[in-house]
Amino acid sequence: MHEKILWLWRYYRRHLYVLAVLILLTPVQAAIGVTIPQLFGFAVDYLNSGEVSDHFLAVWVTDAGGVFGLAPAASYGATFLIIGLVSSGLYAFVQCHRAWMNCRLEWEFRQNSFDGITTKGPDFFNRFRTGDIVTRLTDDVAEKLSWFACSGIFRLYEAILFIAFITLMMLSLDPWLTLWVAGPLPVLVFIFFKSSSALDRRYDHLQTRISRFNDVIEACFSGIRVIKAYVREVAQKRKFKLAAVDRRQAEIGAVKLTAVIESMYQYLWQIALVTVLVIGGYKVIGSGLSIGSLAAFIYYVSWLVYPMFDVGQFLVKSRQSAVSIDRLSAMEKVPLMVSDLGRERLDSNPAGQITFDRVSFAFPGSERHILDTVALEIEAGKTIGLVGRVGSGKSWLVNTIPRLVDPTGGTIRLDGLELRRFRLQDLRRVVGYVPQEAVLFSDTIRNNILLGRDEIPDDVIDWAVEVAQLKDEIAGFPRGLDTPVGTRGMMLSGGQKQRLGLARALVGRPKILILDDCTSALDSRTEAALWNRLHDVMPGLTAILITHRPGTLELVDRIYVMDDGRVVESGTHEELMVDGGQYARIYRRYQLAEAVGQV
Numbered sequence: 001m002h003e004k005i006l007w008l009w010r011y012y013r014r015h016l017y018v019l020a021v022l023i024l025l026t027p028v029q030a031a032i033g034v035t036i037p038q039l040f041g042f043a044v045d046y047l048n049s050g051e052v053s054d055h056f057l058a059v060w061v062t063d064a065g066g067v068f069g070l071a072p073a074a075s076y077g078a079t080f081l082i083i084g085l086v087s088s089g090l091y092a093f094v095q096c097h098r099a100w101m102n103c104r105l106e107w108e109f110r111q112n113s114f115d116g117i118t119t120k121g122p123d124f125f126n127r128f129r130t131g132d133i134v135t136r137l138t139d140d141v142a143e144k145l146s147w148f149a150c151s152g153i154f155r156l157y158e159a160i161l162f163i164a165f166i167t168l169m170m171l172s173l174d175p176w177l178t179l180w181v182a183g184p185l186p187v188l189v190f191i192f193f194k195s196s197s198a199l200d201r202r203y204d205h206l207q208t209r210i211s212r213f214n215d216v217i218e219a220c221f222s223g224i225r226v227i228k229a230y231v232r233e234v235a236q237k238r239k240f241k242l243a244a245v246d247r248r249q250a251e252i253g254a255v256k257l258t259a260v261i262e263s264m265y266q267y268l269w270q271i272a273l274v275t276v277l278v279i280g281g282y283k284v285i286g287s288g289l290s291i292g293s294l295a296a297f298i299y300y301v302s303w304l305v306y307p308m309f310d311v312g313q314f315l316v317k318s319r320q321s322a323v324s325i326d327r328l329s330a331m332e333k334v335p336l337m338v339s340d341l342g343r344e345r346l347d348s349n350p351a352g353q354i355t356f357d358r359v360s361f362a363f364p365g366s367e368r369h370i371l372d373t374v375a376l377e378i379e380a381g382k383t384i385g386l387v388g389r390v391g392s393g394k395s396w397l398v399n400t401i402p403r404l405v406d407p408t409g410g411t412i413r414l415d416g417l418e419l420r421r422f423r424l425q426d427l428r429r430v431v432g433y434v435p436q437e438a439v440l441f442s443d444t445i446r447n448n449i450l451l452g453r454d455e456i457p458d459d460v461i462d463w464a465v466e467v468a469q470l471k472d473e474i475a476g477f478p479r480g481l482d483t484p485v486g487t488r489g490m491m492l493s494g495g496q497k498q499r500l501g502l503a504r505a506l507v508g509r510p511k512i513l514i515l516d517d518c519t520s521a522l523d524s525r526t527e528a529a530l531w532n533r534l535h536d537v538m539p540g541l542t543a544i545l546i547t548h549r550p551g552t553l554e555l556v557d558r559i560y561v562m563d564d565g566r567v568v569e570s571g572t573h574e575e576l577m578v579d580g581g582q583y584a585r586i587y588r589r590y591q592l593a594e595a596v597g598q599v
Contacts, residue, residue: 004325008149011108021097022154029090030161032083034169037303039083041173041296043076048291055172098151106146110137113328121337121405123363128331131215136331139210140324144203148321156314159307166300166307173293180279181272181301199261199319202254207323209243209250216243222488262312273301335364338406338424344417346426351380351415352511352542354401360409360565361396370396371407372565380415383543385553387586388562394546395436397562398514401544402431432510434518436546438497440489445474446481448489449504456507467537468503469530470496495522499530506537513543519552531555550591559583 012019035057042058045051052062052072065075114137117124128136170178220227220236227236276297283289289297354377361371371393378384386394399405400412403419412419419427440448449464450456461481465471473496477483489497498518505513519527531552545556553559554573561569561576561583569576569583576583 001322003329004322007325007329011105011112011149014108015101015104018097018101022094022101022150022157025090025094026154026158027161029087029094030158030165032090033087034162034165034300034303036080036083036087037296037299038169038173039076039079040299041290041292043073043292044295045290045292046072046076053292098154101150102146105149106141109141109145109149109328113137113141113331116332119336119338119340120331120334123337124331124334127334129211129215129218131213131218132211133331134218135207135211135214136324136327140207140327144207144317144324145321145328148317152314152317152321155310159310159314162307163304163311166304170297170300173297174280174283174289177276177280177283177289177297180275181304198257199316200323202250202257203320203323206247206250206254207327209247213243213247216240258316261316262309264312270305272304273298276301338403340424342420342422342424342427344421344423346414346422346430348430350430350511353380353415354378354512354542355413355416356397356410357413358410359397359400359407359412361393361400361405361407369565371400373410374562374565374567375410376560376567376570378542378544379557380542381540382557383541383545383555385556385559386544386546386562387548387553387559387583389586392562393565394562395516398433398516398544398546401512401514402428402433429508430511432505432508432513434498434501434505434513434515436516436518438489438494438501438518440485440492440497440500442485442487444479444482444484445477445500448485448500449481449507451504453508460507460509461503464503464507467506467530467533468499469526469533470499470503495526498522502530511541513541515543516546517548519547519549527551548586548590550587553587561586 038055038057039061042053042055042061045053052058061079062072062075065072065078070078117133167178167182170181216239220240227233276294280289280294280297284291284294356374356376359371359374360369362369374393374397386397388394396405400407401419403424406420414422414427446461449461462471465474465481474480474483485492485500489500492500499522502515502518505515519530522530527549535555545552547553556573559569559571559573559576560567561581563582569579569581571579573587577587
């Protein structure tokens with residue numbers, strides 16, 4: 001519980017003014033409000049007997065009214081009107097601040113979680129599936145946590161104040177009758193302690209089922225073309241139905257338990273009303289209690305129903321929200337694989353010499369080294385090729401250059417300085433990275449190239465498109481660069497996606513260019529034109545290419561062959577072919593595959 005309070009305080013402390021309004025004005029509103037039943041009782045007694053009660057509040061009201069020439073009945077009426085207006089004004093003021101705080105906290109919970117996710121490494125996304133993350137940022141935040149974080153807590157605060165003030169007022173009327181009214185309290189306390197763990201289990205189970213349901217939906221829509229190609233629609237419908245039924249059963253189970261507990265809190269308190277009517281009525285008959293006091297007592301007990309309901313609702317929502325806080329905290333607690341602690345400013349035009357000094361990389365808790373003491377040097381302005389079988393560590397090696405991951409051993413230096421010494425933003429600004437799989441967003445071609453870098457002029461965009469061999473194809477689109485690409489670029493071919501990814505990298509005018517097998521979907525003619533144009537713009541660029549295309553490998557300055565996370569061969573194309581080792585076998589195999597494909 002202490003951890004959850006500290007978690008919420010991180011957000012509360014940004015809004016001390018709103019907290020002050022809610023904390024200070026809620027008691028004032030409650031104190032003013034609870035005087036109304038007491039005044040109502042005084043008015044009933046005055047109308048019944050014609051005498052003003054000797055209670056200090058009744059005397060004060062009638063005396064104040066007398067100053068303005070008002071009779072006792074008129075004084076009570078005027079006081080009702082004034083208190084009603086003041087209480088309503090305070091209530092509206094407090095509620096407006098509470099509503100604003102609800103909306104603000106929802107935005108901050110979601111934004112803070114999203115900001116944190118963008119800093120996580122690959123291990124985070126191995127642990128949390130896409131649908132699960134979406135559920136935590138939507139259902140957990142909006143449906144379970146945002147209302148409770150302000151309104152839920154302060155409705156409890158308001159309920160406790162009302163219960164305390166009403167109890168004091170009832171004690172001033174009749175202490176013994178007040179004790180009879182308090183009878184259901186031990187039962188409610190018992191319900192609280194007995195139901196807490198059950199609610200935790202139900203809500204944790206529910207949120208897990210919601211995450212699974214969203215995972216199924218996300219996987220289905222993302223892979224819809226594959227599902228149709230393999231005629232798996234029926235199987236997918238069956239899988240969706242099972243996930244939907246699981247979620248429905250979890251929802252029903254949670255609602256049932258919630259309804260039972262909230263009903264107990266709401267309806268057990270009705271026993272107190274019956275008690276007042278029976279015992280209070282008996283005392284009125286025996287002249288032990290005035291009719292006005294009984295009326296005020298009934299009024300107070302009726303008012304207690306809603307605060308007690310709020311207490312019960314707080315019990316339910318607090319357990320629900322505790323589960324959601326745990327789910328958001330679980331994402332926050334995943335340690336960063338890359339920390340931005342560098343303070344060195346990186347010149348916008350570095351030379352581009354990269355040195356790998358016995359670099360190793362492994363995921364936390366894994367004994368397998370994806371990279372194992374890799375040592376190589378890439379001279380400034382040179383183009384090198386990385387070759388190796390699938391899973392040899394090529395992509396992980398280039399991922400360490402823009403610090404998408406940091407090595408767990410060894411150091412990487414840029415122009416003689418370790419990469420960690422540079423500010424992450426500066427480092428990534430000079431690196432152009434084109435991954436194996438082109439990642440496109442549901443936006444226009446222009447915005448997919450710019451990726452938020454609105455300061456880039458149109459002539460640079462046109463240059464990058466021309467170098468990436470996309471100019472003629474974009475000219476044929478109905479809206480040119482402003483043509484939407486569809487969900488994840490669905491309207492583009494595989495080769496167009498890859499070249500759009502290349503244009504995105506080039507438009508930033510990088511000094512280091514990383515191409516991770518980004519031409520695998522191109523035909524030989526388009527690829528030849530692309531490489532010819534790239535070599536015109538590459539002078540001065542340090543380029544790292546992951547490729548097995550024979551024509552490309554013949555053009556690079558040096559080739560490194562990787563196997564099982566190590567560099568096993570290095571040299572020029574001619575040197576490695578003469579050696580007849582692993583590179584020569586890979587080269588001949590792909591050369592044969594290309595020749596067969598052209599037949």
